[in-house]
Amino acid sequence: MTSIPAAPRRPRPALAxxxxxxxxxxxxxxxxxxxxxxxxxxxxxxxxxNTTVELRGPxxxxxxxxxxxRLLLGAADTFVFEAGWxxxxxxxxxxxxxxxxxxxxxxxxxxxxxxxxxxQAFPELGVALIGDLGRALEQAVAESGAPGAALYVHVPxxxxxxxxxxxxxxxxxxxxxxxxxxxxxxxxxxxxxxxxLQLVQEGWLALDQTVEHWxxxxxxxxERITVRQLLSHTxxxxxxxxxxxxxxxxxxTARVWAPRELVAEALRRPRxxxxxxxxxxxYANTNYILLGMIVERVTGNSLETELxxxxxxxxxxxxxxxxxxxxxxxxxxxxxxxxxxxxALNPSFAWAAGGIVANAPDxxxxxxxxxxxxxxxPETLALMQxxxxxxxxxxxxxxxxxxxxxxxxxxxxxxxxxxLARGHTGxxxxxxxxxxxxxxxxxxxxxxxxxxxxDPNLVAxxxxxxxxxxxxxxx
Numbered sequence: 371m372t373s374i375p376a377a378p379r380r381p382r383p384a385l386a387x388x389x390x391x392x393x394x395x396x397x398x399x400x401x402x403x404x405x406x407x408x409x410x411x412x413x414x415x416x417x418x419x420n421t422t423v424e425l426r427g428p429x430x431x432x433x434x435x436x437x438x439x440r441l442l443l444g445a446a447d448t449f450v451f452e453a454g455w456x457x458x459x460x461x462x463x464x465x466x467x468x469x470x471x472x473x474x475x476x477x478x479x480x481x482x483x484x485x486x487x488x489x490q491a492f493p494e495l496g497v498a499l500i501g502d503l504g505r506a507l508e509q510a511v512a513e514s515g516a517p518g519a520a521l522y523v524h525v526p527x528x529x530x531x532x533x534x535x536x537x538x539x540x541x542x543x544x545x546x547x548x549x550x551x552x553x554x555x556x557x558x559x560x561x562x563x564x565x566x567l568q569l570v571q572e573g574w575l576a577l578d579q580t581v582e583h584w585x586x587x588x589x590x591x592x593e594r595i596t597v598r599q600l601l602s603h604t605x606x607x608x609x610x611x612x613x614x615x616x617x618x619x620x621x622x623t624a625r626v627w628a629p630r631e632l633v634a635e636a637l638r639r640p641r642x643x644x645x646x647x648x649x650x651x652x653y654a655n656t657n658y659i660l661l662g663m664i665v666e667r668v669t670g671n672s673l674e675t676e677l678x679x680x681x682x683x684x685x686x687x688x689x690x691x692x693x694x695x696x697x698x699x700x701x702x703x704x705x706x707x708x709x710x711x712x713x714a715l716n717p718s719f720a721w722a723a724g725g726i727v728a729n730a731p732d733x734x735x736x737x738x739x740x741x742x743x744x745x746x747x748p749e750t751l752a753l754m755q756x757x758x759x760x761x762x763x764x765x766x767x768x769x770x771x772x773x774x775x776x777x778x779x780x781x782x783x784x785x786x787x788x789x790l791a792r793g794h795t796g797x798x799x800x801x802x803x804x805x806x807x808x809x810x811x812x813x814x815x816x817x818x819x820x821x822x823x824x825d826p827n828l829v830a831x832x833x834x835x836x837x838x839x840x841x842x843x844x845x
Contacts, residue, residue, distance in 0.1 A: 516824035518546030555796025563774020655723035662722025705800020712800035
């Protein structure tokens with residue numbers, strides 16, 4: 371008798387699922403795909419600033435000391451950073467002008483922006499000069515004690531260079547790059563002064579009009595304080611931005627300060643001198659808060675809108691803005707006082723006196739446009755540069771102040787005429803900045819540092835000495 375074999379049993383679904391799960395646990399995990407197929411190996415090499423793309427076995431690695439990450443291949447020839455500061459951020463390789471390889475990052479707004487460029491990003495200045503500027507910047511960062519510093523240099527007829535050294539974030543070890551934004555502090559005053567002077571040359575505002583005319587009842591004695599005196603710090607008004615006030619602003623990071631509140635803070639203190647008193651000068655942020663309020667009253671627009679329409683938009687300053695009145699620090703490099711992080715201050719406490727955030731190249735572009743005559747008529751620019759004595763303001767014996775601009779001779783190993791500088795300085799709770807134009811040779815220098823105690827003019831001095839050694843300051 372022949373036996374009939376039994377039909378095989380079908381596995382139960384639950385048992386099949388369990389078996390698959392066990393198999394998955396026992397098998398090694400499939401490795402993430404790296405961005406190193408043959409077509410991407412051509413991107414290996416050195417990039418500026420301070421970046422190397424390395425091939426380690428089958429994988430591409432991004433290295434910008436002290437940060438490094440493997441690059442994982444994504445969709446449509448993009449990649450993502452596997453670890454650390456840029457983890458999950460999308461990037462891609464692209465070609466700049468002349469076919470130079472570069473790395474682009476995709477911002478939160480979906481736009482692609484250049485992050486690094488192979489070789490020297492600004493070769494027109496010459497490899498030797500760029501190398502010496504980079505070494506001088508690195509030395510100055512070490513000497514100044516700043517976590518990081520960004521430097522922008524433009525030499526007429528020769529080109530532009532922007533570099534950064536040090537850290538944007540001490541706690542996470544994030545390196546600073548030239549594109550990083552910082553609070554530019556009182557360099558903001560030059561931007562606001564340009565807006566006011568454009569209104570003057572358009573006939574909407576007059577330098578001899580008074581605070582009382584535009585802001586009636588706000589400032590006692592405002593009928594004797596003129597727009598010109600606000601611009602030149604000769605109003606005699608006290609400064610609202612004392613150490614105690616900054617400490618209060620740091621404790622109340624959620625508070626949005628209205629400009630009227632800032633003026634009221636100042637008016638609690640006695641006047642320094644009568645408006646326009648001969649030979650008297652006193653720097654007061656209060657002057658520019660009032661100036662910002664007057665711009666808004668004249669135009670019917672916010673100060674932010676006027677800055678955007680008159681300066682930021684026309685010049686293409688993509689990384690420049692009046693900071694929103696929020697404690698959200700966005701993409702700012704961290705700012706320190708000592709080793710304490712002051713980045714989370716609500717920027718409304720500075721507003722028209724120091725509320726702009728920008729990167730060094732944008733500030734450099736603004737300076738070149740200003741002194742190159744793109745923003746003001748020649749006679750208005752000359753008026754802006756009518757420098758009066760300050761009596762040694764800020765401890766600088768020859769410091770002069772015009773209408774939103776400073777003038778001084780910078781300390782450096784170079785002839786005095788080549789060191790005469792016009793522009794503005796800034797310092798605000800974690801950040802210091804300088805914007806200088808050297809009229810003798812047309813050189814533009816911008817330095818941003820992210821520690822309040824560090825002097826950005828130390829970086830400027832080193833840069834001037836390098837430029838002199840390479841014959842870039844003229845005779």
